[in-house]
Amino acid sequence: METYSPVMDTITFRYLISLAVSEKLEMRLMDVITAYLYGELDTDIYMKVPEGFRLPEAARNKPRGMFSVKLRRSLYGLKQSGRMWYNRLSKYLLKEGYTNDPICPCVFIKKSESGFAIVAVYVDDMNLIGTSEELQRTVNYLKREFEMKDLGKTKYCLGLQIEHNANGILVHQSTYTEKVLKRFGMDKAHPLSTPMVVRSLDIKKDPYRPKGDDEMVLGPEVPYLSAIGALLYLAQCTRPDISFSVNLLARYSSAPTWRHWTGIKHVLRYLRGTTDMGLFYSSESTNAQSIIGYADAGYLSDPHQGRSQTGYVFTCGGTAISWRSTKQTLVATSSNHSEILALHEASRECVWLRSVIHHIRSTCALPSTTDTPTILNEDNAACIAQITGGYIKGDRTKHISPKFFYTHELQKSQEIKVRQIRSSDNLADLFTKSLPKYTFQRLVHGIGLRQLCKQSSWSMQNQGEHSRVL
The missing domain is CATH 3.30.70 (Alpha-Beta Plaits)
Known part of the structure; x- marks a missing residue:
């Protein structure tokens, strides 16, 4: 069935x-x-005669349990x-x-x-x-x-709030964010400017390291899993700026410690100061319907298990429509290897996005935006050189599976074009590593996140002005 x-x-x-x-x-x-x-059933389903239902006169002398009712339409509760x-x-x-x-x-x-x-x-x-x-x-x-x-x-x-104005549309979840903050007792907490602290290179001092032998696992009285679920919903809908930090903290759901709970509260305090932040789709942007991709990898982002981080983001008219931050399932042997894996994941997403956009625009008889290759920005020169040349069985690359050079085939077919950019301009950095305040805020602005028009003590303290759609 x-x-x-x-x-x-x-x-x-x-x-x-x-x-x-x-x-x-x-x-x-x-x-x-x-x-x-309104649903029409495709199988025969019978149910007990409900209370209050009058049986036919010929059946009233018999027990109600002998009869059943055949459904003609679907009901709430059916699988x-x-x-x-x-x-x-x-x-x-x-x-x-x-x-x-x-x-x-x-x-x-x-x-x-x-x-x-x-x-x-x-x-x-x-x-x-x-x-x-x-x-x-x-x-x-x-x-x-x-x-x-x-x-x-x-x-x-x-669950998404959609604000229409003359310059575009802002999609945010301020009401949901306020409910989450109140639920976890952080609605009056002091706000922070980033969702996580900059991590230490010393793995023994990393606040996001796994549980140590001398640490206790949090009890059920601490709602760690509930907090992770609430933050994941935000990260997937309108808040790509917390994707990396939430992905990092979600790894320890089976054995969280007070250190990890402190990390959760750090994210909540960041949300406290950016409650009304959302994705702003501007009507004044150039190349409004062209998608541009950014891919990046954080080599050994998880040094405790030797795994790297994949991050990518696709913007449409300068605002993010698709993003991902996830730990790689393979152990990358070099930064070049991890970048190839990240570019492979971004390419797969790009193919699907192009298909969806082509279907919608062609059916609506709108000008096509997929006739030219989609730009996919990458900051690793060695990775770009290898993707351009295709799979070569050399001493340094023979261990990399040929399937991860799928991006090379897409370049040959003119579906994507991998372009090198400076690391400081790669918006996908937001999804692979913890960043200092200035860099973080610049990249957040780069993917189209803005705040609603309102004056708050926090925004006055940090920006010294009213925020329209900042």
């Missing part, structure tokens, strides 16, 4: 917001009331309800001429002479993006079949 039901991922949603800003499109949010009850609802909605939209693709199965697009409409589905929430006339047709078509609430312009969706 199939129970899987796709939902829209946050990367696609961020790209659609960027598209709405650059093409000056409308955004509307619709909510289906009791969505799961396959989500899938049945998706199939029902998909069938209804495809019948009207909407198209979708397996690369992004929750994005339905219809193009007409008057414009186009994009329906982005997350269970029972539907974000409609497109031209005014076609959006109204889509709303009317959906209301014809389903009972829906029209929530107007998209301002709050999937």
